[in-house]
Amino acid sequence: MSDPALDALMLPFADRRLAWPDAGALFLRAREGAALHAHAPRAGLVCEQSFRPEHDSLQRAGFTVQAQGEDTAPLVLVLPPRQRDEARALLAEAVARTAPGGTVVASMPNDAGARSGQADFEALLGPASVLSKHKCRVFWAEATHADAALAQRWRALDAPRPILDGRWTSRPGVFAWDRIDPASALLAAHLLPTLSGHGADLGAGWGFLSSEVLARCPAVTALDVVEAEQRALDCARANLQAHAARVALEFRWLDVTAGLPARYDFIVTNPPFHALRGEPRPDLGRAFIAAAANALRPGGALWLVANRQLPYEEMFDARFASARLVAQQGGFKVVEAVRGR
Template identity: 65%
Template sequence: MTSTQADPALQALLLPFADGTLAWPSAGALFLRARDGWPLHERPLPGLVCEQGFKPDADALRRSGWDVRAPDDGKYPLVLVLPPRQRDEARALFAEALDRLQPGGVIIASAANDAGAKSHEADLARIAGPLSSRSKHKCRVFWTRPGAAGGDAALAAQWRGLDAPRPIAGGRFTSRPGVFAWDRIDAASALLAQHLPADLRGNAADLGAGWGYLSMELLQRCPGIAALDLYEAEARALALARVNLEPFAARAALGFHWHDVTAGLPSRYDVIVSNPPFHAQGNVARPDIGRRFIAVAAEALRPGGRLWLVANRHLPYEQVLDASFGSVRVAAQHDGFKVVEAVKAGHGAGRVR
């Protein structure tokens, strides 16, 4: 998202400062799950520190000159929060906001009405005490000065661990609330894994690797894979992939990259696998992201290199596949998904559909 695009939740979050209801502290503030946008640029926000684990959003904040840092234990007189949709993850984030707040400070949060705003507001009230709130731009903004009667410190302590990594799928993998398909094996990824041919070999990449399921399946099914780079934009998911791929460290050279795939790849590969995302903030459909993943894969593959891709059958990827690869075939279709193999043209190779 660019700083000129609409972001109603961010706009609502800054509203109490714009109209003078709340004063911006001279000692600065912490912004959890920060996003760049024009409301951040309307007035000076001295000392704002941003934390964001999603690479495209972190990069956008840095391009705008904001101070983006890795999580630490610093405390602030003001903590701003844009809570995620997943409720356990959001509750853990509210508990973190309490931990990062100086005595007497203010927590303020905002969410779209159709993204659980009322539930988020009720949750913050349970651990922090009475709130003030306002509705605007089809969002709710709500804030509190914890310390008054009504906050539940014991519940806040319990919520701090709600998004902790844990075993899933009978203990086969480690995941955590908030990452894509966090508590299950994604059906589309499973379909792709079932159709990966055993003869894939050489240097490989997994684009949008998540917590590492496809990468693990690729290494298990294809003994010729000598090296594998995982590219993932969400830092929380990439950390899980490191854990899940640890048993394969002696099997192949592994690379873990916190990276926005749409910006291109720094290396060349013989094999690429991907279940590309096609939604953006607010669950808005963004098939252009998937198309860009395909174009980037084509750029990164060596001549004769193979892309194995899974997508919803309705997504319009055929044009970019045909334009980018020498041959394209649908290897499987099931339950609304399609598995595609695309081979990059070699020197002198023709195009096959």
Template identity: 65%
Template sequence: MSVEGPDFALETLLLPLLDGPLSWPREGGALFLRARDGWPLHQRAWPGLVCEQSFRPAADALQRSGLTLVDAADASLHPLVLVLPPRQRDEARALYARAIARTAPGGRVLACVRNDEGAKSGEADLARLAGPLGQLSKNKCRAFWTAPLHGAIDPALFAQWRELDAPRPIADGRFLSRPGVFAWDRIDAASALLAAHLPTDLRGAAADLGAGYGYLSSELLARCPGIVSLDLYEAEHRALDLARLNLASQAARIAIGWHWHDVTVGLDRRYDVIVSNPPFHAQGRADRPDIGRRFIAVAAAALHAGGRLWLVANRHLPYEAELARHFAQVRTVAQDQGFKVFEAIRG
């Protein structure tokens, strides 16, 4: 898979620790929320550093580099908490609140945001919880850090922001979702188009690649009574947790598997049916059609002979050649609202 270029936010995040004015804790190490691997993390030793990352490809990269990962359920406190906040503001605010909650008395939170992804508003948000901040700007990014903390300066706002990541009803209560997951506050139009064209004769063992909060899986089970088992593969753990909630009633009557998994590394099971609305971004903004092409290749390898892939994509994404390379039969089922739906049958 291709990479997305230099990680200037990660580089800038560490500058206050490399060049001052901050120093690495002598004891207790640090917690790195939404950690990403990259050469800046390997400039020197960071004794006691532990990382948390809910996006499986990024988590796998951290582990391959020998960094220690902790589960999101871990509640230990640290004298330094590093944060690379996401672009979605409610999600970022919840993360700032969680960072403060994980900071030991007298510890600091250090964050960094790219200028074009809301550095000024991110700095202002952390200041609302923690008071005046230090700041360093470089690489078109802004690193900012708290004074030694003894909790949030506004406990009511802190409590409010901590709840911003909690699952909440969407789509007239049909599903639970949360800020930051794909199409978090709505039913995605592309997935809805695919669901509307799923034939009722799909049967056997099925998989949903890039399942999100579970909409497409729910529709597949509702429309296709011949499906006997379903595996959901999702790289974002926060989304997979939602899918478990949203498909709880179906799980009582059919075997459902939940896989926190990077589909691009391949699957170790075989299926009769695969449905997918593959991602075409990673954690950056650039289009990544290579991810969708890899989903297609992985789906073909995981289907039995005669197995069927139902896939939706943005109309501008060039997937036709990859489908033709891996499948005996390919047809365009629908084109609408800027999307296209394919059925592909394994030879």
């Protein structure tokens, strides 16, 4: 799959405007792709990625990858996300992880905030060198004269914080980070209180749906909270702490589409239908359904909410003994699908 922002990020090295340091580099929010293979020596490159599918892709490609760390390097590459507070925090993190005299290089698509991203970059690091290509901007500067006070303020923007009158903890960039997603709320409202045994929440985000399962279904004895984004999973862990004395909780940093490691009596999910960079991916929902079908015990139930137009019915017919439409509201549908005995 093409990755224009990654292609643009490597331009200064392809054009020899920047030299790759012998001491190596650090790549924050790293993504695997052809440009990285072509222009980034693997020796000395440390990649950081908290989103499990991208993390695993980098690992399979042979790169050194970690979810988070404290390494510093003379060159720090970064692909800032669209959400501005999260992006500012990541730029501040890049400055903090740059060795003395080192350089920060960032790339963003034009339609995902490149202009404001460059403005933030220059507010933090001073005037930047800029190239435009692939409908993206790449900008770079030495970190020597970075605004330390601004970097400190921006770095704190990624910290988990209270939301919704302090009832929950979340952070910028997590899905529906400062609100309750209406699709998840619809699913929660229609869950049967008779759900019991060992369940899982696939794509749990910051933990709203898991919390509703535990509050509404007293016969649940164990719940696996499964999430691909470690930053979200950390918030879910904090939000579900009050239930830990009654229910066995497992927090699993996993790519659901790669399969699940346990068997369940029930599964709830509000599966994603966009990829990390925002492109439509209805196949992700189908992969979640397939993973759930494989992981459910005979007679176990999948409770799913999705946009009404997403064509998941063939999957239910193929992988489950029965499926029923529980509710339709606000463009969403709730489905219960039962695995055959």
